[in-house]
Amino acid sequence: MSSSGSIGVFDSGIGGLAITQEIRKLLPNEDIIYVADSLHAPYGEKNDAFILQRCMAITEYLISQNVKAIVVACNTATTSCIEALRERYSIPFIGTEPGIKPAVLNTKTGIIGVLATPRTLKTTSFSALADRVALNIQVELMPCPDLVQQVESLKLDYDAAAEVVRQYVQPLTEKGVDTLVLGCTHYAHLLPVISRVAGPQVRIINTEVAVAKEVMRRLNHAKLNKADLKTADLNTASTELAATRFITSGNQTHFQKQVDVLWGAGFTVAGF
The missing domain is CATH 3.40.50.1860 (Rossmann fold)
Incomplete structure (x- = not known):
């Protein structure tokens, strides 16, 4: 090589x-x-x-x-x-792989959220990762079947994406999540929208x-x-x-x- x-x-x-x-x-x-x-x-x-x-x-x-x-x-x-x-x-x-470890290290409430595709959240390697690093932290999982297509369609600004992003992020913030893991590389292209929907009290982790x-x-x-x-x-x-x-x-x-x-x-x- x-x-x-x-x-x-x-x-x-x-x-x-x-x-x-x-x-x-x-x-x-x-x-x-x-x-x-x-x-x-x-x-x-x-x-x-x-x-x-x-x-x-x-x-x-x-x-x-x-x-x-x-x-x-x-x-x-x-x-x-x-x-x-x-x-x-x-x-x-x-x-x-999703940045669960840095999320665990950064959370103040002890509750973190993970946005990812349904397939990622179902894999044994993801479960093993979460079990290995989460310790006594509460991990809230949110499958997001629509976000990849949102990005692929280049519907990336707030007006185009806020509604679909909100349906995934808001339930997590209502549960007390203060750190949010972007568990799909596509989601990085929606980072400004996700950050705005989540609010300044939520830290976003991408890798x-x-x-x-x-x-x-x-x-x-x-x-x-x-x-x-x-x-x-x-x-x-x-x-x-x-x-x-x-x-x-x-x-x-x-x-x-x-x-x-x-x-x-x-x-x-x-x-x-």
């Missing part, structure tokens, strides 16, 4: 772009390939066998593109099948920065980091030579619009 390879990132749709933005900030010299499995989004409504099948297909594609590490930028895919992926492939996988730091740590540990830079230098390094590619299994015209809105214009998307 050569340090000349790209970092592969994938999600069921555009949720993982929030993580990819943090990776780009932290590792500006690294080439990135982002795959959105938009044709099959959302994963939160699929069974584990189907999710694994899709994750393997995307992994095979990314390996064919000479990636040196793969970020599973989807909580559902991570909790459902990342261990199976690690057993099948020798490439490093970095997963994404994009933590995942990006773990990517850097894993690349450094495996000596796969393209640039031999100190952490303090990474944010100011030149990005001129770093390429970012956007790939989708779905409608390329719609994906192009999503990338233009969430990442910026000037990037051409492709299909796989």
Whole structure:
């Protein structure tokens, strides 16, 4: 495995772009390939066998593109099948899991809430995570079947999203939740709306920065980091030579619009 390879990132749709933005900030010299499995989004409504099948297909594609590490930028895919992926492939996988531990450390009321897809909340790995770190903290779970599609449709401003967000957040705040975990990468794109609906007394926990730091740590540990830079230098390094590619299994015209809105214009998307 050569340090000349790209970092592969994938999600069921555009949720993982929030993580990819943090990776780009932290590792500006690294080439990135982002795959959105938009044709099959959302994963939160699929069974584990189907999710694994899709994750393997995307992994095979990314390996064919000479990636040196793969970020599973989807909580559902991570909790459902990342261990199976690690057993099948020798490439490093970095997963994404809900930030229950920092929520537990930050709560004052002893009650935290988790917003996630129905599939994530049903996985044994999520239950194990909650049991392991929650201790004597009350964890209120809220399945949110509509929020992924809200994001995929780019209905992200307050007027477009407040009503659907409120139906999930308000029941949690009424139970005394003071810390709210975003357990799906898509939800980061609704952070301003979720924060406003929840109110200033509720702290929101998401994990994009933590995942990006773990990517850097894993690349450094495996000596796969393209640039031999100190952490303090990474944010100011030149990005001129770093390429970012956007790939989708779905409608390329719609994906192009999503990338233009969430990442910026000037990037051409492709299909796989």
